[in-house]
């Protein structure tokens with residue numbers, strides 16, 4: 001089988017690429033190894049910046065109908081269990097099997113062909129150029145050739161590793177789990193909670209980058225709960241992800257209150273997520289990599305759906321031009337790189353700085369708490385705006401997000 005564009009992976013990145021390709025009239029086949037709808041380990045936050053795209057896809061209303069909770073506020077809880085509340089631009093939270101399927105079906109409605117249960121096992125390479133994929137369809141071998149392969153198969157991408165494209169900065173690899181609970185006590189309606197843990201932990205080699213989060217889900221007592229911890233912290237302390245979470249649950253006031261009597265209503269599911277502060281080279285002869293397949297999730301809060309979707313949209317625009325000119329050369333595909341860097345690097349860089357100069361410094365966080373609480377508008381400050389104002393006005397930092405630098 002030969003197609004113009006083959007998109008491997010129907011997560012938010014791949015389905016967005018397929019949607020825009022089909023809308024622009026490019027021949028596209030989207031494949032995924034799972035039977036859909038499929039779930040994904042995630043907090044399920046679809047940030048509000050994505051809503052214009054959902055509207056264009058014709059799925060915004062349907063996504064709203066699946067929304068488990070509209071988050072309007074966010075609470076940071078520090079090592080001493082002091083709280084800091086913010087307003088946020090309202091965002092939707094829902095299980096990924098709903099949200100991602102809305103995006104995938106938009107691609108199909110726009111005219112993309114979709115094949116589930118197709119697992120790409122390796123790239124077809126000729127003279128250093130990607131020409132398609134070898135794979136298994138319902139476990140039977142099937143090759144698919146294409147003028148370009150969009151690799152969107154997520155954080156555990158074998159194709160990306162085969163190309164040598166996968167970037168893993170050990171500082172930015174997070175281990176995480178997610179689980180659903182009922183009977184969670186004490187949550188505030190429409191408020192997401194992020195706990196920065198370390199103060200009393202048995203081995204204090206941690207930085208506050210280790211978080212537990214509790215996000216309300218569907219009603220006042222259900223929540224999606226997760227924990228993330230950097231790989232180096234697990235390695236340095238010998239702790240397990242479960243151990244970290246259990247310590248938080250049993251040894252903190254909030255942990256005991258929220259989860260002391262809660263009932264697990266789904267399995268714990270774990271994941272390994274490399275993030276980044278800067279987009280890696282994402283174009284190779286015959287292929288463009290997007291989303292988690294090129295580690296494009298930001299490293300402070302692990303939001304990766306926006307990077308994947310924006311990357312998918314840019315890839316589709318570049319590929320439309322390639323199709324019109326019948327030119328899928330590396331030079332033509334590589335138009336993607338500067339466009340994607342311009343769109344994604346500022347956000348990735350800002351989150352990297354936020355993590356490095358604020359979230360990961362316990363003393364700094366304390367000062368930040370004091371400063372925020374002293375502002376006349378508190379508790380109605382916007383989360384991002386407050387952080388930017390503090391880092392610029394109080395810390396005297398100057399950001400050059402395009403260069404990913406911070407200076408005094």
Ligand SMILES: Cc1cc2nc3c(=O)[nH]c(=O)nc-3n(C[C@H](O)[C@H](O)[C@H](O)COP(=O)(O)OP(=O)(O)OC[C@H]3O[C@@H](n4cnc5c(N)ncnc54)[C@H](O)[C@@H]3O)c2cc1C
Nearest residue numbers: 009011012013033042043044045120154176291292304305
């Ligand atoms: C615990 C946790 C919480 C998170 N919370 C959030 C959040 O709240 N909001 C947010 O924006 N981001 C969050 N993220 C990050 C987010 O999940 C990812 O960045 C996002 O899913 C990336 O989208 P993607 O399309 O690149 O990959 P994915 O969503 O992983 O999709 C990849 C697809 O490829 C398919 N696939 C894989 N291998 C193959 C193969 N060989 N052949 C065919 N198909 C294949 C998979 O079945 C999958 O459907 C979280 C991550 C973790 C680990």
